[in-house]
Amino acid sequence: MRFSVKYLPTTLFSLKDSNxxxxxxxxxxxxxxxxxxxxVLNQAITVGGDLEQLEEKKSKVFGFIRDAKISYYIQDNSFFSVNNSFVKILKPARDGGGFGQTVAFREYLFLSHALEIIFDIDSDEQKEYLKKYLHKINYFGxxxxxFQFxxxxxxxxxxxxxxxDAKRLLPGVLQEYDDFDSKCSFDRVNNFSSATTKRGKRVMLIPVQKANSSKSYSIYRK
Structure with a gap:
């Protein structure tokens, strides 16, 4: 069973590779x-007040979020403009006293078209739960x-x-994406918990090809 949600990026997007x-x-x-x-978890807690349900052992509602398999559809003629930037960030000082400024490399992407995020789910109940919160999300990364719903x-x-799939060699860009581990619990993704987080890894093929580039940007087209 599938459904999807479309979001239109309204600003530049950036999400650092976890590696x-x-x-x-x-x-x-x-x-x-x-x-x-x-x-989705953030909306379920801050808007839906579902914290107690999510914290339960073998929580059904946490399972609705964890077990959804996510994939994507990129419209034809879409393009991604990847802009190279150097920004100032704060990092812990080496002497252990506060923070110091340093320069870091970051990429910021312009996405030309709406992005369709597809959810593969097991039941209508799971779909209805996810739909309670997906339209309330306004940023990723x-x-x-x-992003505008x-x-x-x-x-x-x-x-x-x-x-x-190594058996199907198709053109595109390979990137490694994080996902929830199939056995993770709310405690393992809770920023206020001492439990360690184990992330699942998915190598995904994005069907775009580089069309143009310079020292400050690259254009990838669908």
Missing amino acids: ATNSGAKSLFLPSPYAIKMA KKGCF VTYNDNPNEPNVTDF
């Missing part, structure tokens, strides 16, 4: 499944990377951003 260092980080092209599910679709397009 990157703090000083130099390329951005993922799309919000990761992990980031999307954390955004770094704060300030705003457009619509739900119960008959989504077939995903064209899929998990990489």
